[in-house]
Amino acid sequence: MRAWSSPGTTALPGGVRGPAVRIFDSSSESLLDVTPLDGPARMYVCGITPYDATHMGHAATYVAFDLLNRAWRSAGHDVHYVQNVTDVDDPLLERANANGEDWVGLAERETELFRTDMQALRVLPPDAYVGAVEAIPLVLDMVQQLQAAGATYDVDGDLYFSVTHDPAFGEVSRWSREQMLRVFADRGGDPERPGKKDPLDCLLWQAERPGEPAWDSPLGRGRPGWHIECSAIARDNLGATIDVQGGGSDLVFPHHEMSASEAQVADPDQRFARAYVHAGMVGLDGEKMSKSKGNLVLVSTLRESGLDPMVIRLVLLGHHYRSDWQWEESDVSAAGARLDKWRSAVAKPAGAPTEHLVTDVLTALATDLDAPFALRLIDHWANTTDFGDASEPGAGDVVRALVEAALGVRL
Numbered sequence: 001m002r003a004w005s006s007p008g009t010t011a012l013p014g015g016v017r018g019p020a021v022r023i024f025d026s027s028s029e030s031l032l033d034v035t036p037l038d039g040p041a042r043m044y045v046c047g048i049t050p051y052d053a054t055h056m057g058h059a060a061t062y063v064a065f066d067l068l069n070r071a072w073r074s075a076g077h078d079v080h081y082v083q084n085v086t087d088v089d090d091p092l093l094e095r096a097n098a099n100g101e102d103w104v105g106l107a108e109r110e111t112e113l114f115r116t117d118m119q120a121l122r123v124l125p126p127d128a129y130v131g132a133v134e135a136i137p138l139v140l141d142m143v144q145q146l147q148a149a150g151a152t153y154d155v156d157g158d159l160y161f162s163v164t165h166d167p168a169f170g171e172v173s174r175w176s177r178e179q180m181l182r183v184f185a186d187r188g189g190d191p192e193r194p195g196k197k198d199p200l201d202c203l204l205w206q207a208e209r210p211g212e213p214a215w216d217s218p219l220g221r222g223r224p225g226w227h228i229e230c231s232a233i234a235r236d237n238l239g240a241t242i243d244v245q246g247g248g249s250d251l252v253f254p255h256h257e258m259s260a261s262e263a264q265v266a267d268p269d270q271r272f273a274r275a276y277v278h279a280g281m282v283g284l285d286g287e288k289m290s291k292s293k294g295n296l297v298l299v300s301t302l303r304e305s306g307l308d309p310m311v312i313r314l315v316l317l318g319h320h321y322r323s324d325w326q327w328e329e330s331d332v333s334a335a336g337a338r339l340d341k342w343r344s345a346v347a348k349p350a351g352a353p354t355e356h357l358v359t360d361v362l363t364a365l366a367t368d369l370d371a372p373f374a375l376r377l378i379d380h381w382a383n384t385t386d387f388g389d390a391s392e393p394g395a396g397d398v399v400r401a402l403v404e405a406a407l408g409v410r411l
């Protein structure tokens, strides 16, 4: 499907390059150098299930991976970025039913709103934006490979993936079996279903249910399971091994564990991703912000209230991407004041020296995307420009280009 328009990529001032990018990998619990081994950096980030509008949690996650995209580009790499849209799945069908509307119409409307939100936030679009429905042929190909590998079985017409088939199962999350079992049912799994070989096995293809959409296939009429959607789209667009598999930390298990496992059984000896990267959860009033709980602060509502999207982006960048944090109204006024201060400082004919600033900002971002530190460095530059040494003519242009290229904030 169509992605959104690119805000354009700005060159770094003076042709500087950022350092090699290091990022925290949940699987090894360590900082990994994710310099691409050959060709472009390959990144897959799990996209939305379009049954409700983009909230601050989604926005924080996509802005986090936008920083990674920009850090790789700053280091001189091309980036091949792929994102999915889960445009057929239980929560979407349930919401469409509850609204009394067509599920296709609901998915199209919310996906379009998401595109508009991402564009407003100046998030670089993926090179391939792929819906689950359009990926059905890819899913079917991959399921057939898993069948050939002997890793599938049938329960009353539904096809399951057998997790015990993968010796590396568990290595993404490193969770104990008890931890996995505790959350599986809440996160789309069906541990209690009779006839399963292992409670943790997951659906690959679900036979048609009355009143639900279904597609003809060699596996019978039905629809794809969730995890296989992402492994099939990633493999098809990016190859057997990608550099980064990304999403929010709620996807560590089962989603990223299962999709990696399926991919690794289909392509034995190939690790699905070099790094599994997870953004923290954004909450409101002490609870995770989620469409199912309904405690949402929506990007679109804030935009409609007239708030500059760059203020929203600065609120998000003010929190380290890996931390869990709560949305606070007071962050908005602080980010607004920061944006005004930066805008007035870059507009001056001369400003504080920028040589170290440029390297320090790029280094902060290349070191596990430390945006909060990068913001403080720019604050310091703006303060010095206002009250200290404003000896560099044209410094504002350098900082404007830096902030736009590395942080995605247009001043």
Ligand code: 5CA
Binding pocket: 046, 047, 048, 049, 050, 056, 057, 058, 060, 061, 084, 085, 086, 230, 246, 247, 248, 249, 250, 251, 279, 280, 281, 282, 283, 288, 289, 290
């Ligand atoms: N379609 C699947 C992924 S294949 C899905 O999880 N969709 S979603 O709409 O529920 O979430 C979209 C992205 O936002 C995911 O990466 C998810 O991890 C992230 N996300 C959801 N809620 C939050 C939150 N409260 N804070 C931060 N990120 C969140």
Ligand code: ZN
Binding pocket: 045, 046, 047, 084, 230, 255
């Ligand atoms: Zn996914």
